[in-house]
Amino acid sequence: MKKLFTTLGNIWKIEELKERIMFTLLILLVYRFVSHVVLPGVDPTSPALTNNAKSGILGLLDMFAGGSFSRISILALGVMPYISASIVVQLLGIAVPTFQKMQKEGESGRNKLNQITRYLTVAITIVQSIGYVKTQVPVEAILPIMGTTMFYIVSVIVLTAGTLFVMWLGEKITDKGIGNGTSLIIMVGIIARLPNALAQEVTARVGSASEGGGPVALVLEIVALLAVVMFTVLIVQGVRKVPVQYAKKIVGNRQFGGVRQYIPLKVNAAGVMPIIFAQALMFIPGALTSFVPSFQGSWLMQFSNPVSLAYSLTFAFLIIAFTFFYTAITVNPTQMSDDMKKNGGFIPGIKPGFATSSFIDDVISKITFPGAVFLAIIAILPSIAVKFGIKQEFAQFFGGTSLLILVGVVLDTLQQIESYLLMRHYDGLMKTGRITGRTGVPAASSNAVL
Template identity: 40%
Template sequence: MLGAFRSAARTPDLRRKVLVTLGLLTLFRFGATLPAPGVDFAAVRTCNELNSGGDSAGIYQLIDLFSGGSMLQLSVFAVGIMPYITASIVTQLLTVVIPRFEELRREGLSGQAKLTQYTRYLAMALALLQSATLVALAARGQLLRGCPEGIFADRSLFGMITAVLVMTGGAALVMWFGELITERGAGNGMSLLILAGIVSQLVGQGRSLLENQGSIVFAAVCCAMGAMVVGVIFIEQAQRRIPVQYAKRVVGRKQYGGTSTYLPFKVNQAGVIPVIFASSLLSLPRMLTEFTQDRSGLFQQVIQRYVGNPNHPVHIAGYFALIVFFSYFYVSITVDPRERAAEMKKFGGFIPGHRPGRPTAAYLGYVLNRITLPGSLYLGAVVVLPSLLLGGASGSTTALALGGTSALIMVSVALDTVKQLESQVLNRNYEGFLN
């Protein structure tokens, strides 16, 4: 990993890309600490300290994790990157349902540009909705309980609308930062913004764990995190390579094909998407009860006790089951064995022992279903085990911030960024050799 960064630092073009990425990440972190208009930052910090260690903000922990802690601080970037992520997932799912989106996906760069534009529009609508919800919950004292009066200095309608518009504009700016990093920087911009938000919280959560639980628990958590990172790296790099043979073709006086390659299927083909789906669906009942004024009903009490408590066995079991379900669901809509088989048949490729066409598609579907099972179980175990091991010791917030979701995202983004840097370095070395 360090070798890739050293090679990039020696190349002027790559060095400029790395500096652009670091500069935009710095601006992102600055906006994450800048309070929105009308927000008393000192009062918000006091409220966060009073509510730390409890489950008052449990349903918002994943969103706050992705935003780098800026959501519970009601900063300019409080909404963060989540609207764009949600819009991207929804657009990708709609390509299976809406034929027009499927046609755009197959048109190439022009169709992808239109899909990206639709994703931006949907992201802005979601950002406006999420900003309004966030301000309304904060004003009613349901986001940071116990101190609703001192959060907003201006509680008028104009002040609330101003805060909503600024947070929505901050979401648009974050989305622009991510696209700039992807186009002119190094790595995937949206993933790097999420990584920056997670890394920014590790030091504070580690210090809180050390002060509250002592050095022995802190050392045990660090060792467990190190082992988890090693396991995540091992699984994320694991592939099932299906051999593919291409027949020889003669075009004019030239001969093509006759080569052997492989079709890689990752063990964790879905990535972190099932975690986002599962957490969003599991938090929906608790979020609906937060909007009701009367929390003394039987339904509200059951939701708050079983579903809303991240350390309860019912919550953990439901979380694990939803992750497994959405892993299969996401893989089934993003990887089409029939399309892969048709592409191989078009270019004269075949899998040894299987006829091209329908038999090849059936075999690819069989392999994909078999390999998705360990991938989904691994994904659920990585996310759920920290809640079992750390939930009782350090609270749900620390378990989430130092848990498997953070390790999974950090390792995946780091590996992807290093691979992109290595490929760019390799391309430039080849260009210099050929010139």
């Protein structure tokens, strides 16, 4: 404990790190304040907004927006249009040669892709904002002083500006703060729901309207939550290290190369994307039963209940399938083999070229399956928690998209903080080893990461 307080004190001794942390906290505070500002022309006291809780895919969007979606806030769409645009550009970089060329152009190529992403974000936001005001804003909540047509026009402009404002805040955090700005904004939105969810669970266990269980059940739930978090950290940080040997080069009196490094192949290379894709498909049966009355009471209803066995098994299968799919399109063994060959590197015992790419592909296939299974288990844990009597709001933190995002963002941020500490010759946050985030792993001894 003394070492922890010493390390925290060292953080505030580094002036640059202290300024970055304070700047990040200030920006996040501004975001949370603005997220409570409702759209112009909306009556926040209207009874139509009192029970405006969302479920399904709308509940997922509301979680990413930190509750702004259900509050009819000017930041209701949050950063989701930007994330959607980023995913589209990323997929285009895999399928379209022009985008592939820009990815290989270095800094100039990245600037072009960022500009395209911003323009695409504006287009997606305009489309989503039109759908939002048409379907999610109750007519009863619109003030009579503003006509419906004028309200729709103003709302689309304000929602688009709100998303661009959030995107700007995220970029400012990335440039002048600590951690990835967009990820931190999503994380803050998720954490903002935790106090209310925990309060509901405490009330259900030990409050005046207790549903049974008492303090013992509450303590067991907290312990189970900590165990799930530790398990998730294990999955996020898990890597398979493939050794790479570099040939020696003698230039004058100096020797270059000749060191052994490794390629860190992540067990969960796809991250949270398989869960998002699988959830999008699992919302289709619910949408069909809502729009087609004849489907109500049919077998499709089993796939509309998140806690049913059929839903959980199908959800897990889709996650496993999408994990293999997303890993296949984002991790390119052939390109890794070519880059290794150009730099004079080789895997000991494996011939360069096709044999190396086949070996890497085989390793990826072997580690992807357990990673996909573990990811599926994490995704269905909230449904299992509900089966054990845990409230729906609190059960969301036992797994799924929210927990993976929280763990990943926290690890990335701690990794950056630890880098500042080690650069100033202070002890890191961990007594042994190094904190690793989603985008990097420590090199063995003094060797660098490939």
